[in-house]
Amino acid sequence: MNIPKVSAQDTTLTVNNVAGGKTTFPVPSGMGIDINVPGLHYNPRYWKEPHKFMPERFLGDWPKDAFIPFSQGARACLGRRFFETEGIAIMTMLVSRYKIEVKEEPEFAGETFEERYARITTFDQGLTTIPVRVPLVFKRR
Ligand code: HEM
Incomplete structure (x- = not known):
């Protein structure tokens, strides 16, 4: 799922490029930006064997900024903590x-x-x- 955003002001966005350097793009006010969540969650730069079901990857140290199912920042999901408690309780009851x-x-x-x-x-x-x-x-x- 992509998270659509609209730039509130003229700014720039600096990203890593395939050559290993950085590229900076101008982002004018009003421009639409889609945050490609699956692209990040399956990116082998951040995740070892990203397509493998490995829940233990979330034990210990893992790249918090490369995991954004609830988005990030001021408008991130308000229900995250609620879901993480309720959803896990429901899953635990079902599986048990x-x-x-x-x-x-x-x-x-x-x-x-x-x-x-x-x-x-x-x-x-x-x-x-x-x-x-x-x-x-x-x-x-
Ligand atoms: C698996 C469960 C859930 C996922 C993956 C999820 C994901 C998201 C995402 C991606 C956004 C958009 C944030 C953005 O535009 O940057 C969002 C917004 C929001 N979510 Fe969730 N959500 C979940 C459950 C819930 C629940 C259970 C509630 C309420 C009890 C909730 C309430 C909200 C609200 C109110 C917003 C809008 C926040 C804002 O615009 O300031 N979400 N959620």
């Missing part, structure tokens, strides 16, 4: 009470782990990110 598995379907028999991962994580981009089809089976523990 149910074993959650991807439904086995004959038409997908024989697919590789990567194919399955790509199939169930396909999403549509609306105002929020929308899962396309996530066939999960919840089994009571």
Whole structure:
């Protein structure tokens, strides 16, 4: 998901370039800027094996400025702390009470782990990110 912004004043933006140096762009007042969140979250400059599911990457020291699902700055998400508490409580309750598995379907028999991962994580981009089809089976523990 991109986060759209509009520049409130004439300014400049300095970014790293592929040659290893810096490039500075003029940003006039009123110009639209999209912050490419997935581009940052999958950037190997900041994340080791960015496509690998590795929740332990968030233990210890990790690049806080390269993780912005709730945006950054004065207009960042007001609900972040609420979600981080409530969302984790809900996930913990679900996972402790149910074993959650991807439904086995004959038409997908024989697919590789990567194919399955790509199939169930396909999403549509609306105002929020929308899962396309996530066939999960919840089994009571
Ligand atoms: C996974 C959960 C959530 C994510 C990933 C998320 C993400 C975001 C993002 C990216 C923004 C835009 C910030 C910007 O434009 O720079 C935002 C704004 C906002 N979010 Fe969330 N949010 C989440 C949950 C919540 C919840 C649970 C609440 C309220 C209880 C909430 C309230 C708000 C509000 C009020 C703003 C506007 C802040 C402002 O414009 O000053 N969010 N959120």
